[in-house]
Amino acid sequence: MVTAAVCRFSYNPATMLDSLLACPRCDGTLTPRPDALACPGCRVTFPVIDGLPFLFAEPTATLGEWKARWHMETQRLSDDAKRYAQALGQAAPDGPTHRRLALLARASTDHADRLRALLAPLELDTLQAGHASYLALRTRLPTSQGLNTYYSNVHRDWCWGDKENTASADIVAAALGAVTGRMLVLGSGGSRLAYDLHRRCRPDTTVALDFNPLLLLLARRLTRGEPVELWEFPPAPKSIDDCAVLRTLTAPEPVDENFHFVVADALRAPFQPNSFDTVITPWISDILPEDFAVFCARVNRLLRPGGRWLNFGSLAFDRPDPAQNYSLEETLQLVEQQGFAAPTVHENSIPYMCSPASRHGRREIVVTFVAAKRADAEPVPRHVALPDWVVKGTEPVPLQPSFQMQAMSTRIHAFVMAMIDGQRSIADMAKLMEEQRLMTADEAIPVIRSFLIRMLES
Ligand SMILES: C[S@@+](CC[C@H](N)C(=O)[O-])C[C@H]1O[C@@H](n2cnc3c(N)ncnc32)[C@H](O)[C@@H]1O
Structure with missing residues (x-):
């Protein structure tokens, strides 16, 4: 077990760096504060975490996003460790499979502790929601850019x-x-x-x-x-x-x-x-x-x-x-x-x-x-990664056609999941779908089957 004894360096305003920095929202000058940098124009304070200026346009939302990714990662590691431990219980003692699984079980638990210690300055434990909530809201680590990607x-x-x-x-x-x-x-x-x-x-x-x-x-x-x-x-x-x-x-x-x-x-x-x-x-x-x-x-x-x-x-x-x-x-x-x-x-x-x-x-x-550089390039607009209603979270979420479509299929998925009671077969479920006038039983069978395959795989 590794303790979370991470050195907490306070921000030592480095004048050279400070003179180069600008607000990521408005490009204005930043004012150094103890352990933070402030943009007086935007009235936003950017934290300095363990000596690192954290200069995202929406620092709180971005920090929350990284915390959510960490939360997913830690759950994944703990699930991995459980799977290894379970498989270890079945493996012949003293055999090579036992040795491999024992190493992986120990390493994945210890790895989570080490990453937690490293990331302690982000104050990660402020997120409590379970793995399922994050999966449901699709804050799962994107395959392209997660905490672990590189x-x-x-x-x-x-x-x-x-x-x-x-x-x-x-x-x-x-x-x-x-x-x-x-x-x-x-x-x-x-x-x-x-x-x-x-x-x-x-x-x-x-x-x-x-x-x-x-x-x-x-x-x-x-x-x-x-x-x-x-x-x-x-x-x-x-x-x-x-x-x-x-x-x-x-x-x-x-x-x-x-x-x-x-x-x-x-x-x-x-x-x-x-x-x-x-x-x-x-x-x-x-x-x-x-x-x-x-x-x-x-x-x-x-x-x-x-x-x-x-x-x-x-x-x-x-x-x-x-x-x-x-x-x-x-x-x-x-x-x-x-x-x-x-x-x-x-x-x-x-x-x-x-x-x-x-x-x-x-x-x-x-x-x-x-x-x-021989000349200035034409100015380009500020990069907008996500619309404000996602980042700020205070504006109405627009009812886009893709969301309406997704809402409908989610209802059908929920219906199929609700039919799973340990007794019904795919054919029974297809009949129920026909009774609900969602689709004919013949149409429903392959649809339910491929939905269940996806569920099995994830
Ligand atoms: C392929 S790695 C290269 C890392 C390093 N330059 C090297 O040569 O090993 C790409 C790096 O870019 C970072 N990255 C990707 N998109 C970024 C962005 N929009 N802003 C800042 N860093 C980004 C990733 O976090 C990652 O560390």
Whole structure:
């Protein structure tokens, strides 16, 4: 059992960082307060959590959202631990299955305790609702961006990934050449690349921004010289002992006081215009829920005239609009159209996520481009992730056709679920549906069957 003895650093207003920050709602100047930053214009106070400015446009709603995701995750881990313990009871003692399940049962319980300790500054235990309520309201962790989405990367960043980390830092540092002034890393994740570049390229100030508080709380502790033990669960373990591996994560040495973290949305980066000499976007541009052309304009706004944008990683856009799934050629053209000089481009093959405990691991051909800002881009509207009636929760929820349709199917689902009494067969239920004039029995049978299959699977 790990105690929640997390160091609680108070916010030490870093004048350099404060002078760069801006309100994510109105772009106005922020006023430092003890353990908070305030926007007098918007009358909103943004918390500083364990030394990390938490600068989302709706800080309370966003904190609630991350807490809900944690709540789901903790329930999932506890369900996993129960399943392992149950299976363990059936396994032959002293056999290899027993050994594997015992390791997984112990690791998943201990993992939850360790994450809870790490996330303690978010005061997570203020949510009490059960797993079912969260599932019903669909606050389940999205497959794309949950607390855990890039969790495995932290083991590469701070434990076994020297070869991969060095390869990335070498490519980026060589493409950048001499660096001066202020550097911003958007989507810094576990933040190893930001840390390596800060130490190698020696900008005056580095700001590492990510919207995932778990990754930045961890990176902050590590870069202050505090080792952290966390479990790695490799995707394709090489042996029983590799199913769950307790790793000690450490930074080679503590970083200096000119390295800062900000928890915020890269699409609403909370900085004054023209604040940075260099903006780095590692492995993020192609996963953002916004057209890359618009993102180019946002990066442009953050850079001073002549400042440089370095993009690094994959170019694998997966947007709903196929026109926005740009090739390298289109990507470079968009960069130029948004006020940048023609980018210089490099492509390199590097190892990617090759954990020593996993049979999975690959090579990626990464694209690095660097482009200097030659003109301001046309201003783009502030990014709106969700409508106000979702975020604020005080406005009427509009009765959209999709909601009406969903309400109808939910009623039918509820009807089917209510028919399950341990006695009725699918044929009996189909008859009842016919009696209720919902559909004919012949139509109802395959519909009920596929509904029950979905229920079984989830
Ligand atoms: C593929 S990971 C890359 C992490 C890190 N740059 C690296 O090279 O290992 C993408 C990162 O972007 C972050 N991210 C995604 N969307 C974001 C957003 N809108 N604002 C801030 N961070 C975001 C994720 O939390 C994640 O840490």
